Amino acid sequence: MSKIICSAAIRGAHKIVDMAEAAYEEALKKFGPEHEVSFPNTAYYLPIIYSMLGAKVEKLGDMKAIFQECRTLLPAIVSDKIWLPYLAPALDAGMATYFAEEMYEAIRYLNEPNFYTKSEEPTSENLWLGAADDVIFRKRGVEFVDGTAPGFAAIVGSPEDKAVASKIALELQEKNLYIFMHDQSKGKNMAELLKENGVQVGWNTRLVPFGKSYTSVVFAIGFACRVALAFGGVKPGDYRANLIYNKNRTFAFVMAFGPVSDEWYANAAGAINWGFPTISDYDIPQVLPTGICTYEHVVSNVPHDEIVQKAIEVRGLKVSVNKIDIPMSFGPAFEGERIRKDDLFMECGGGRTTGVEVLISKEMDEVEDGKVILEGPDISDIKQGQNLPIAILVEVAGREMQSDFEPILERQFHHLINYVQGIMHIGQRNIMWVRIGKGAVEKGFSFKHIGKVLHGKLHQEFGAILDKVQVKIYTVQEKVEEVMALAKQVYTERDLRLGAMTDETEEVFYSCTLCQSFAPSHVCVITPERIGMCGAYNWLDGKASFQINPTGPNQPIPKGECTDPDNGYFSGINEFVNQASRGAVTEVSCYSLMNNPMTACGCFEAIAAMLPQCNGIMVVNRDYMGMTPSGMKFTTLAGMAGGGMQTPGFMGVSKHFMTSKKLFKAEGGLKRMVWMPKMMKEEISEKLKAACADIGMPELYDMIATEEQGTTEAEILAFMKEKGHPALEMEAAMG
Structure with missing residues (x-):
């Protein structure tokens, strides 16, 4: 590796670790070692540290051991007497950089709680979004797995001209990439230039202004780490698997504009660990031999009108852009x-x-x-x-x-x-x-x-x-x-055709293994009365998908003999799931939350969980960020229900399934429903009221509590007793 880059990266890493440790010592005096630290609304703690070391940084005092790890990783600063012409020391320095910056940003959340918007879009007062919470991550992270978003460009600095900045951003958008923006060059940052030029920024347009300093790069790298943890089956602390997953699956790169500081070199060295190369418009040394990255590690002096294509080439990203003959951009x-x-x-x-x-x-x-x-x-x-x-x-x-x-x-x-x-x-x-x-x-x-x-x-x-x-x-x-x-005539005919289909009228169901790439043991079974838990695939979709791609993720499943109509056990389904999960799942019920529930990947619209004290079931949708009566928020529940595991009492579900006649049939069906967030209840209100009426209990709709009635089991139980909820008289569902 270039001596200039190696020495600069190591110098930068020392500066960053020193800066972060000074902030830590100050915070320790101000808040004490027991004070909680975290990024907002996430179950991944500080995700780079969690994924690489398996360490859960929950309190300020937990950072002490991580800083010791940083000091262990830091090589000696390169001098005339100390010459390290190797890639490894710079990579270690880069890893120490990210650990230190992640702790620095966590401390910033303590000292300046409103420094970032903590939202999906900028506000009129604040452009910088900060770390993505788990609601945003779950919504966007899956796109890095299903190919909707092949990767991201981590922008550091900015071109000086807003028209050039807009052109580069647009070109990256057209390649379906996310654009994560950080820091500034000569007083100009990319996000502000785009805004000045009338370009919408935020998660919805994939132009994400993470932060106005270089330390915010950890939000981009941390996002990639979370993709590996959530969707790649990588365990916390398995740093090798995380790095390899991201090299092979997350096609990301750093795009640097303007003069490169020691701190930028340190961050670039850190990114190389994940196989993410750096492409720069500035005159800096190049690292052209291959090694950690798929191709070159650092490529410089790239003109602005060529930089996007060069980045795509260097990263080895195969982007298929189907040009539609219209005067507007499309993608x-x-x-x-x-x-x-x-x-x-x-x-x-x-x-x-x-x-x-x-x-x-x-x-x-x-x-x-x-x-x-x-x-x-x-x-x-x-x-x-x-x-x-x-x-x-x-x-x-x-x-x-x-x-x-x-x-x-x-x-x-x-x-x-x-x-x-x-x-x-x-x-x-x-x-x-x-x-x-x-x-x-x-x-x-x-x-x-x-x-x-x-x-x-x-x-x-x-x-x-x-x-x-x-x-x-x-x-x-x-x-x-x-x-x-x-x-209207067509709609009516369709609805009658779809509405007449039941699990009993069809002899073939369909599988969906689209998400096996990130949950290898997960097999979704789609029936006429139970659509995929992501809410995106119904039985007809499975049929159409198989017709379009006979070797694709949606395969026909002859349902075979129904051995248990209440639990929804079918001999054909069990045979198929056993084979498709490679023996990891041998039996699955279509209609039960407690008995061999269906596995999930992590893309579910909502999660169902048993509430033992209430003898009932709650369902929480992904967009609800508050506490639930289970004592867990959605992000924590997702860990119980996802990853291709069968966890009795926890299951991913679609919103549509909430009004199916097969809903939790083994547990007594809709009468077992006791709580859901108000936003979800209102969203499905018409169908839910109709489902309540179908079972002869139209009053049940008003008996289903929301967060307005409570967010603890004790509060919900009191509400149920007040309303006379039928679940109170039902047989115990646990066991």
Whole structure:
């Protein structure tokens, strides 16, 4: 390794450890060794330290041993008499750097609790988000596993020009990467430049301003460590497995702008441990031989118009970008973009005007592939604020196309339209809502571009079942009403078809092993009455997926003999799960929380847990951040229910399953439900009330407590007694 880089990294590491230890000593005097320390709302403690050393830093006093480890790792500072021309000492210095910086940032949370927003998006007063909590991590971390986000760019510093900064950020977004931003160059930081240029920053656009100092780089590296722990099956303290997982699975790199300080060198050396190289626009020594990283370790002097492509190349990242012929940028990075009032040009649907979208299958000779027609005013024909009705009718044909696939394809409209920069799509069916931003209009957006997107992407993603796609868009009220009438008829037929399906009427269920890459023993079993716990896959989706990709993650499971209808034991399911889990899970029940419950990966929408004192079951959704009557928050419960383990009394579930007739059938069904967060109860209220009425107890809805009635078992038990909850009279569910 370059002597200049090696010596600078070691110097920087010494400075950082000294700085962090001084902050620690000061905090120790101020707060005492028993004072709790943590990053907000996480079960991963200080994640780099936890993942590398297995050490749980919970109190200030716990840091003492970690600082001793830092001193052990630190090599002597390089001088004329001490020459270390090796990679290993610099890597050790880099690891010590991250341990020290992570403790420094934890102490910052003590000294300056409002230094970071602790939210998903910046506020008007504060741009810096700080460490991602577990709600954000669970939502975003899985994208690093399923390929939605192949990796991240850890930006240190910034180009001086806001237009250049915006261009680089956009190019990274188009590669579907997350962009984690830190520190500044010559008084300029990337996040502020983007904001000045009207670019939305925050988790929703994948432009994440972690912090305004170099020490915040630990939030990016810590995120990668948590991915390995949560989704890679890596155990805390197994540093080798964590580093290898991230090298092979998380395609991340450091992108440094401007003069590189000793502290930056130390952080770059730390990143190399994980296989993350550094690409710089500045004139610094290069480290071109391969070794820890897939290819080069440090590449410098890269022009701004080449730096993104060079970073992709050096990291060995294979990014497939399907170019859609529209004037706006396009990709998953724009899916979370919001069009606010000040950015709004016009809108369609959403109660403002009539709006509807529907996909139907036709005969081959009835569809002209690639045809996109628009009947009615286009964007160029109206003024700002002039809203229009809209109907989007997509007609498809294919030799392998089936009517059961229609809702699956139609459901893609939401994210595909949202992939267009400057366009916001909400809802579906006849409650859809589209907002068009001024920026998209300035670039020449036309309603026909929606048609081009749907045509191109449906072909790319569902080419195995589609041969032809044509799109008709109407912005005339009369024609919109015609499509609305057609759509309502289609919706009714679909709902009847889906609603008539039960676990008894179908002889084949479907597996989902999409998440086995991060939970090797997990096999999700999808039945007509129990969709995947992630909420994203139902029985028809499994059928469609198998049709599209016969060797993919969704395989048919002949259910075989039902040996126990209450628990939901099927001979075919047990045989399949035993084989697909490689013997780790030999028996699984489809309808029980207590007896061989279904395994989970970590992507569940909600978690069900038994409350012994209440003789009932609680369910908590991922977005609820408060305490639950189980004495655990969602993040802690996730450790009990996830990782491909069977833990009686804890299980990942989808929100949709809450109103299934097979819900906890072995435990007595819906009558066993005693608590759920208010936000979840309100979200599923209509279906939940209907389910209560179906079992002859419409009053049960009001007997299900929320956090407003209590967050301890004692409080919930008192509420149950007051209401006369049926679970009080039911047989004990434990055991």
